[in-house]
Amino acid sequence: MAAVAAEPTLVKKNYLTALREALIEEMRRNDQMICQGEDIGMLGGAFGVTEGLLEEFGSTRVIDAPIAEAAIIGTAVGMALNGKTVMAEMQFIDFISCGFDQIVNMMATYHYRTAGEVNLPVVVRGPAGGYGGGALYHSQMNEAWFCHSPGLRVVVPSTPYDAKGLLKAALRDGNPCIFFEIKELYRKNEIAEVLPDEDYIVPLGQAVVRKEGTDITFVSYGQSVYHCMSAAAELEKLGVSAEVIDIRTLVPLDEETIYKSLAKTNRVVVVNEAPMTCGFAGEIVARIANNAFNLLDAPPARVTRLDTPVPWVKPLELHVLPSVEKIVRVALQTAKY
Amino acid sequence: MSVIPTTGTAAFEPLAETAESISDSRPSQLLTKEDCLEIFNQLYLARYFDIRLIKEKKRGRLRGTLYSSHNQEAILVGALFGLKSTDWISPIHRDMPAFFLKDSKFQWDDPTRSGMSIEEVCAQVWGKVGSPGRARDNWSHIGSKSKRIIHSTSMLAGTIPVAAGVVYADRMNGGDAVVLTFNGEGSTAQGIFHEAVNFAAVHKLPVVTIVENNQWAYGTPVHLGCPTPDVADRAHGYGIPGLVADGQDVFDVYDKVMAAVEHARSGKGPSIVECKTFRAYGHGDHDDDRAMKYRPNDQIEAGRTRDPIAICRQSLIERGFLSGAEAEQYIAERKSASEATNDDFPPAVVDYLNRGIEFALNSPLPDAEEGAMWVFKENA
DSSP, X not given: OOOOOOOOOOOEEOHHHHXXXXXXXXHHHOTTEEEEETTOSSSOOSSSTTTTHHHHHOTTTEEEOOSOHHHHHHHHHHHHHTTOEEEEEOSSGGGGGGGHHIIIXXXXXXXXXXXXXXXXXXXXXXXXXXXXXXOTTSSOOOHHHHHTSXXXXXXXXXXXXXXXXXXXXXXXXXXXXXXXXXXXXXXXXXXXXXXXXXXOOOOTTOOEEEEOOSSEEEEEOTTHHHXXXXXXXXXHHTXXXXXXXXXXEEESOOHHHHHHHHHHHOOEEEEEEEESTTOHHHHXXXXXXXXXXXXXXXXXXXXXXXSSOOOSSHHHHHHHSOOHHHHHHHHHHHHHO | OOOOOSSOOOSSOOOSOSSOOOOOXXXXXGOOHHHHHXXXXXXXXXXXXXXXXXXXXXXXXXXXXXXXXXXXXXXXXXXXXXXXXXXXEEOOXXXXXXXXXXXXXXXXXXXXXXXOXXXXXXXXXXXXXXXXXXXXXXXXXXXXXXXXXOOXXXXXXXXXXXXXXXXXXXXXXXXXXXXXXXXXXXXXXXXXXXXXXXXXXXXXXXXXXXXXXXXXETTEXXXXXXXXXXXXXXXXXXXXXXXXEETTOHHHHHHHHHHHHHHHHTTOOOEEEEEEOOOOSOSSGGGHHHHHHHSOHHHHHHHHHSOHHHHHHHHHHHTTXXXXXXXXXXXXXXXXXXTOOGGGSOXXXXXXXXXXXXXXXXXXXXXXXXXXXXXXXXOO
16 A cells, blocks of 8 residues: 555644643753643643643653642742743642742842843743633632733733744743633633644734724733624624734733724724733723824723622623623724714 | 652652751861861951941941841851852841852952852942842842852742752752751741742752841741741751751851751751841841840840850860960950951951952942843843
8 A cells, every 4th residue: 555645734732732732842842841830740730731741751840849839939930040941830820829929029020130140931821711610719810910020921822823832932931921821711622723733933922913804903812802703793793893903922012013903993992801900901001092092083992800809600700701792882882982 | 651650759769867867966076277267267257247337337338228147147157168169058138248258268269169259249238230230139139140149039038949949950950059048037937938948848959948046037036936946846847857056156057057968968858957146236227226125135135145256266265276365366256336446357357348348339330221121031
């Protein structure tokens, strides 16, 4: 039988698999890389993102850490200070508050304090976001805490392609990074996609236009991108053409892509699932107001979580989080202004 | 083939012994006359540095708060003297002399040694560009990756996990470095102290946690922060040795720290060495007056009686390393900053610090624009 030429693999991969591949490939590529976190080794991670790492790389490089988020971050800083690259997993991003001092005072400031002598390639990653009934401590989007701490990259991928490419970019960047994974997307089949066989990164600081439109711009990231896409489809039926921008990285922020879109649509709604007050949606609105006021035909609007925790039971949860309906309603107001 | 270990996942082979009482040998008895005289001189140097800075601060020449190490010098000198140049340290606010004492044995002026020059340390104190961190954070918040000194923040026990990570990485590289972390007794109550020492104990990491128990955490006495008779008792919870040293006796500190360092270097894991001492002045110079009131007078008197320079001198006399007029040449002990003069210190000590101060005074302030630099490593 004649040899069959190798076909490119056309298997669609989900968001979680993309992350796992990024970790495995970076661990293979960089033998100075360490992964640590709670239950990441023998169990393979609470969600399975680190499955297989312990078996391939051994317990010196894949550390089942004690339940001690501050020590996980602090020891990662020490390892990075002494030449290692570290992925530190928070089992849920909500738990990151237990490591807060080590992140904002020790890690984020290290390069600054040492006038550049020390840089820390540490990526703190973990599952984030609501809509899953996770309740107060398994649903948070607390990215604003870290955007407010100079010295940290803040990344929120929304697709498998971006999850893999951004995680690789973050691990190679050389700066500490807080990497928000959307756990509701981990195994979502609808967004699974074929990933390149070859090594690739998605550079930090580049937004992407997910859907083109002419009447109004949605600026969003993470899970909210999909809500914006659904809202855009609804609006299309009502004769409103919406453009959807996924900023992908909050720090650094690609403002140009936003302003370029506003030059066309002149109207903007910023959507995220964090509380409104001092949230990153407000930061985007402020920058637009400062830098692109002349492009606006309507006040920039926000759709965010209410200023509440994320409650457990479904009707309560949906009440406080952004929904497609809310986004459509606000978009129509903005479009008609 | 599974590589999952069956007896836990500690990265480095656990040894049979854990909490056994570690060596009670007296390595200080093996120190030569030259070593002992060097230690004696280092005590003078640490004391002179402190006294001189207090004087400079009183003359309004320094910015920021001065945390005096007066009366605690034996801990720094005794702990650092036996280290190898590949070892790491993480000093805190009261340990300014540690930056230049590290790896300084008989080579105070060697620019290649694994410690900071007196010029760098003075430039930091004066807030000048010649500081290792270009004076971006204050006083003791300096460090140097190349000199193996970890940079602290104001959250004091927060350097212990960093220290643990540093030696984890070193072990991974096949190194045998030990890290000494310096802490006050107050910060041992912090959650991160527990998390970090626990991590170090789980992985048998060579972390020696020195607790400078000076009895007062700012305005709070030790019994309100620690429920056990000795702070070193905290070690029991981690199955690691907890040693108590006389923090006024440089040779006792040396003995206990060396025992802990050898324990750590041989792969047996971390330990806690509590050095009992007494804070001579306030928490910082802003607190000097109040500290004379919130602390009982008899405690202050008793705490200052056992001056580490006097105790070291007595040891050297007993061992025949100092005699007669030689021993009485420089009497710096029990003198406050306002009482002591340059004549109370060996000229080599005074000259050394003068060189540092001269460098600092001639070093420029950083450009204002530097305040916005180095937030990120730029990769463009």
